Amino acid sequence: MLFVFVCFFFFNKSAGRFTDSHELSELVYSASNLLVLLNDGILRKGLCRTHPMPLSQQKLLTWLTVLEYVEVFTEMGANKLWGDGGRWLVIVLIQIAKAIFRILLLFWYKSGIQTSPPIIPLDRDTQLSKRGESQGADSAYRNYISFVGQRSGRVMRPLGRAPSLHTRLWGAPQLVKRRSHEEDVHQPPTPLGLQETIAESLYIARPLVHLLFLGICGRQSWKPWLISGILEVTSFGLMNDTKSLNRREKAEMRRRAFLLLYYLLRSPFYDRYSETKILFLLRFLADYIPGVGLVARPLMEYLPIWQKIYFYNWG
Template sequence: MDSEEQTQELEKDTQSRTGRFSASHELSELVYSASNLLVLLNDDILRKALSRTLPMSLSQQRLLTWLSVLEYVEVFTEMAAAKLWREPGRWLVVVLIQIAKAILRILLLFWYKSGIQTSPPITPLDRDTQLYDREQGSMVEDVSFVGQRSGRVVRPLKSASSLQSQLWSSLSRESKQREQEDHLQTSPTHLGLQETIAESLYITRPIVHLAALGLCGRRSWKPWLISGILEITSFSLLSDTTKTLNRRERAEMRRRAFLLLYYLLRSPFYDRYSEAKILFLLRFLTDYIPGVGLVARPLMEYLPIWQKIYFYNWG
């Protein structure tokens, strides 16, 4: 039996073992995408209610919103396209989504000078902090008055307990200080020529990888190598500016460093080297460590599905 027949047999075996999970997996992805879209919409409504706009123009905010929507629905869209139109439709959808994301990111980088692109593009709202600030602010406004001459805010002692009377005056200052710190932490870092080239390489890496896949085939090492070289080059060029980055950008750099480990799980490296070792380790842990099988067995069944979804391991 040649390698092609072995691959076909392996795919049939994988389908038989994981087929029962496919429908529930697609449903879970639909729920995940819908929940993230609802959070995005709800955050926008809350920001308007709290008068906390993002520190950017309306047009830039719209681009970030569309980019967030694409990131939230890309996996489900790929799975739905594979279900409806098989492999040709699936790869067409993957290419279109990656091109759209690259165009939006290029516009953000060069037109709006948005610095290092983060994921997710719009940070979810910290509801506990924001709503607490609003409640405290409204409490101060309800029970205090402003002097006409001095402009000082005065709160009647009878409306507060002894502890509250000591703390109420600092609430407004703390809220304003937090707003200023958040603004500084979300302001993009200016990128020089080297950093701009590095970010451009990172943005265009998916397009180059897909083009290499189309030219060389999915079993070729060239797409894997080209993508890895582009990503490592981008990360190396940006590593010199890590100290000057804001909090979100540093978190993004840590995320990119961690995602480099995905190359161990990406084909053809995974098919040739990683798969046997990972499955052996999971089986060993399942057989000799009590309780690990509850996690390891589903993981072993899930790995083939994860491998087939482009936006899981290459997105």
């Protein structure tokens, strides 16, 4: 919650400098995610669904999640307040902090493959359903899908739970059992062997290595792009035994595989090869296919802004 107030205070103090709507939209996005994180923590305590892990590990995950939620807005704010030098200093500090947290989680707490965000938002519907099941069918009937009058004690079905008229059954409402999303979240991490640990370490170290070569070789050099890509592909290739991973970890590996496509949008490859082709395709779709222009034209305008934000491209 402190970070939410800090973000709003930072924005209010710098209101004269934030003339672009992108900073405001990113502030709203970051603040909303932080509020969801805070609310989920309160709900988990109320539902007795705290993370089955040491308190210190839970704090690390929380701080890491907060950093991922505010990194883009922090980069934009640093650029507005302190210029390009301050922006890159903030980027380096955030990436170092994230790498330290992830290394501690990997080697000290044996957390296995780490997801993004580290704390997955709570699925409220399935969690309430799970709570009802744990209390028994009668308690679940009363607390989850029904409303009990305080004076009359009458059990009534909420309007939002009623089915459509042609499929409605006029008997007592029945409890529908569903698989809890929190079961996937709280599955113990898959133990990693030496090869998988090296793969995860390469994935964690990739942002720092990229920043190092970016500072040495310059932003227009191919070396940071190539070395970062090699590290990421190597990490993905070493993680060959994905059948033993749990459901959450498999989803994370699919996400990482999809993010490899980002190398087509990252400089210098984007500047020299992708930009003209992507803009030509978007312009063609906007001009000749009705309705597509509503999405394609704003996307063409947003791509240059997206390219300038480090954490959009490389975070």
